[in-house]
Amino acid sequence: MTWDEAGLRHFLTQQLTWKPSEFDDSLELAFIEVPLDYAHPSGERVELALSRIRAVDPRRRRGVLLSLNGGPGGDGGLGRLLPTRLAGTPPHEVYDLIGFDPRGTGASTRVEGEASPTTVPFDSRPPDSAFTAIAADMWERDQGCVRAGGNLxxxxxxxxxxRDMNVIRILLGEPAISFVGWAYGTLLGAVYGAMFGAHLDRNVLDSSVHPDWDWRQQFASQALAVRENVDLWAEWVGQRDRFFGLGDDAARVLESVEEVAAALASMGESASLRTAFDGVVGTLSAARGRWQELGALTGELGKATGDADAERARGLLAGQSRWRPGTAAGGLRDAVLEAVTCETEWPADLEVYYRDMRDFRDRYPYGFGVMRAQPWVAAFGTCTPVEPRPAITRGDYPTGLVVQADGDPLDHCPGAVAMAERLGHPLILVTDSGAHEIYRLGGNPQVDALVDAYLVDGELPPARVECPGEARPSIPAD
Structure with missing residues (x-):
């Protein structure tokens, strides 16, 4: 699809009207229109919500810094609020900070789905007998997107x-934009560079999507990343058996974990306690500073299950994250995730998913690994995107940065390595860390300083720089 400036004249000559924000005094807000379909710009229109915080020093101003974080499509990201996280930093001195809710999200024209209930109890290790019902629940989720999502x-x-970003650039009167993208924002930034490289200036990709993986591969890689963190935690705990008493090597520690999981599953509460524990193991193993907490929790749960004390086990898990899929029907919900992830291929044969679910259930039980293998809405073929996702190539734009934690459980580190190689960007690697979205969002001063120097002064670090992550607990090894 080509960029037809003549056909887009109406959209490219809009006047931006900035107004004070009602929810944050530091922000100005504006709305613009873009075509629903850039191939037919005279058709339906979509509204986009923008935000701005002006540069502190107009004399040193070097343009605008657009930013985006969150999951596919911007799902769960900060959108228009993201500039507030960069306010007061060195880049704010020289850039207007620009945020936006991508199409389908937030205060922009939303893509929605009907909220559909799940009929299968949430289980991190579901039996084979539950697979068809899990697929049926996903079919209902997809149908809710079909009914409410419309053509958007x-x-x-x-x-x-x-393309929407390029309209924003033109309306801001800028020959080029600088960009910081976290998570899905890395893909969007790389695609913008491939499509509009002449209009991209300094660029930072933090917690990167793999340039070659489809969305199914990207999801599956999360299970591997979680397991790598769990294995590292188990190794560390095994080296401190006198403190934790869970086993003197990684294998024995994981045996203790599995004994707790099995005992929780037998406590007569379906699999809810085991599922909660599997989730906690996946979550806390990513946070190096909480490794002692996870070891202690595992030990206490072992005592509770040994005493058949279900109430004690429930109490120990109650303070931990207990995310679970929604069970209520009715109303509408955001469905940008279910839209954007349809832009790559998914198997139509449900048996492919069932095979992988068996594998992931056994190999990656922690952090809900089986969910990364189960059928997704895109498996049913009801949403055919207008075009495939563009290939990632290095456009004609300045060298940027890729930032990544080696243990990121949501965007697996090989994706960032591949992105840095593909684009020829230096890689800032945060070592021994399960952090996700690091620059100015993750509290790593060394990373912040390196990225600030690049964005403000154009200083590029060496091709590979390693920065330490959060320290492990200071418990001496045996």
Whole structure:
């Protein structure tokens, strides 16, 4: 699809009207229109919500810094609030900070789905007998997207969001934009560079999507990343058996974990306690500073299950994250995730998913690994995007940065390594860390300083720089 400036004249000549924000005094807000379908710009329109915080020093101003974080499509990201996280930093001195809710999200025209209930109890290790019901629940979720998403669903793509960014650039009167993208924002930034490289200036990609993986591969890689963190934690605990008493090597520690999981599952509460424990193991193993907490919790749960004390086990798990899928029907919900992830291929044969679910259930039980293998809405073929996701290539734009934690459980580290190699960008690697979204969001001063120096002064670090992550607990080894 080509960029037709003549056909887009109406959209490229809009006047931006900035107004004070009602929810944050530091922000100015504006709305613009973009075409639903860039191939037919005279058709339906989509509204985009923008935000701005002006540069502190107009004399040193070097343009605008657009930013985006969150999951596919911007799902769960800060959107228009993101500039507030960069306010008061060195880049704020020289850039207008620009945020936006991507198409389908927030205060922009939303892509929605009907909230559909789940009929299968949430289980991190579901039996084979539950697989068809899990698929049926996902079918209902997909049908809710079909009914409520309308034509916007198939037009909510990464390529269209990149085109939307270019409209934003033109309306801001800038020959080029600088960009910081975290998580899904890394993909959007890389696609923008491939499509509009002449208009991209300094760029930072933090917690990167793999340039070659489809969305199914990206999801599956999360299970591997979680397991790597769990294995590192188990190794560390095994080296401190006198303190934790869970076993003197990684294998024995994991045996203790599995004994607790099995005992929780037998406590007569379906699999809810085991599922909660599996989730906690996946979550806390990513946070190096909480490794002692996870070891202590495992030990206490072992005592509770040994005494058949279900109430004690429930109490120990009650303070931990207990995320679970929604069970209520009725109403509408955001469905940008279900739209954008349809832009790559998914198997239509449910048996492929069932095979992988068996594998992931056994190999990656922690952090809900089986969810990364189960059927997704895109398996049913009801949403055919208007175009495939563009290939990631290095456009004609300045060298940028890729930032990544080696244990990121949501965007697996090999994705960032591949992205840095593909684009020829230096890689800032945060070592021994399960952090996700690091620059200015993750509290790593060394990373912040390196990225600030690049964005403000154009200083590029060496091709690979390692920065330490959060320290492990200071418990001496045996």
């Amino acid at each position: 669903r198939r037009h909510t793509t990464t390529a269209n969001s990149a």
